[in-house]
Amino acid sequence: MKIAFYGSSILSAYWNGAATYYRGILRALADRGHTITFYEPDAFDRQQHRDIEPPEWLRSVVYPATQAGLDSVLAEAGGADIVVKANGVGVFDRELLEGVLRHANRRALTIYWDVDAAATLDEMRRDPSHPVREALPRLDAVFTYGGGPPVVEAYRGFGAKRCVPIYNALDPVTHHPVPAKPQFACDLGFLANRLPDREARVEEFFLRPAQLLPQSRFLLGGNGWSDKALPANVQAIGHVGTGDHNAFNCTPRAVLNVARDSMADVGFSPATRVFEAAGAGACLITDAWEGIEMFLQPGEEVLVARDGKDVAEILASLERERAESIGAAALDRVLAEHTYELRAVEVDAAFDELHARETVA
Structure with a gap:
């Protein structure tokens, strides 16, 4: 056709x-x-x-x-x-x-x-x-x-x-595990452009955990955040080209997904970021939305948080070995069912x- x-x-x-x-x-x-x-x-x-x-x-x-x-x-x-x-x-x-x-x-x-x-x-x-x-x-x-x-x-x-x-x-040709890059080293990475219908959720699920975990390092990638007031342990690095997305996902101990308001309300709406992170073998923490188990199994292939306090608690107890296990399981799932x-x-x-x-x- x-x-x-x-x-x-x-x-x-x-x-x-x-x-x-x-x-x-x-x-x-x-x-x-x-x-x-x-x-x-x-x-x-x-x-x-x-x-x-x-x-x-x-x-x-x-x-x-x-x-x-x-x-x-x-x-x-x-x-x-x-x-x-x-x-x-x-x-x-x-x-x-x-x-x-x-x-x-x-x-x-x-x-x-x-x-x-x-x-x-x-x-x-x-x-x-x-x-x-x-x-x-x-x-x-x-x-x-x-x-x-x-x-x-x-x-x-x-x-x-x-x-x-x-x-x-997932497009496995484009998104896949790669070696870590030192500039993306952190405890939690989040990659998203600043949008009005997501900002309040970003404040709750990303900035609040940063405030609750002042000794941890948080990395914020994407357009529009340069004039946003951020906790001292959050570093905004601006636009991250797609050529660096794999390294951005592979390097942190965990990466975060935050749905836009409308997608969170409706559910059944995994962002491209979910599959890009899983395809890189990253340990993904996501805000809760209905239907997630259709794509990744909570607790085994993805970690699900109801609010910023949940994110902080998950991150505080997340050992590198468990994070790697979750990332590997997510990669297996998306390669089998979600390409x-x-x-x-x-x-x-x-x-x-x-x-x-x-x-x-």
Whole structure:
């Protein structure tokens, strides 16, 4: 199948946490024989902060973040068998969604791929004229990267014909154990961009444990934290390129995952960080959310904390040997059950089902 995919960026993870998800899913689909073109705008300085050059397994098109640039790439949608508009492109999102539906071949599948479904659904509840809400009757399906039954039911309630969760996963070629790097040595590492709907949870699950364990060292990576007041034992190191993610995960005694508010509320939404850390064999501590046992077994493959006090208690008693055992078990689990190769099989099955429905119709 020829797939036209309109997203935020596949070349840059700069202020773009979806990049590794796109790379993992689309490379696995390319390996299964699909021909993919990824369209991304030249916006938000992402092209000045590329993590990768255009990969050989898809065609990369970077267009000017202008109306003319948008028109130039929308015109190509008509030549695809499957047309995908991802959420959160950040430039002309409404026009992109309306445009791909207008330009897509009438025989093509049209899919909205939502990498932040809980937040999108909240917006749709508040806004009856939300562009996704208006587009659902014309879309063949919604794919999401998390959310489980609550998100599926909510999207169906808004009129989606089909909603298919395609969860985050591991790309073992990209994320795997590597030697430690001294600059990432600490007791607890946390890697995430600063976002309004996660900050209160970061304060609780990361900064509060730092205050409770003043003799321990905490390392904070990601954009946006430079003007945040931090405890003396927390070091903010700014943006960490994807080339250093494995070392960032492998070096600390443990690493932390903190869900955004909406994802924590809905559950069934493991961030890419969960699988990147597990793929590196890291001992992961995560805030509690419903459905985690679908991906990692609490107490054996991941450590789960209800609040910052739990994080501090876990860290205070966590011996290096146990941390390594948990990390090894997590790596075994994700390699067996949660790779993008396996997710691509699910995507292809969904494509086949959608095509079968169209044929019957």
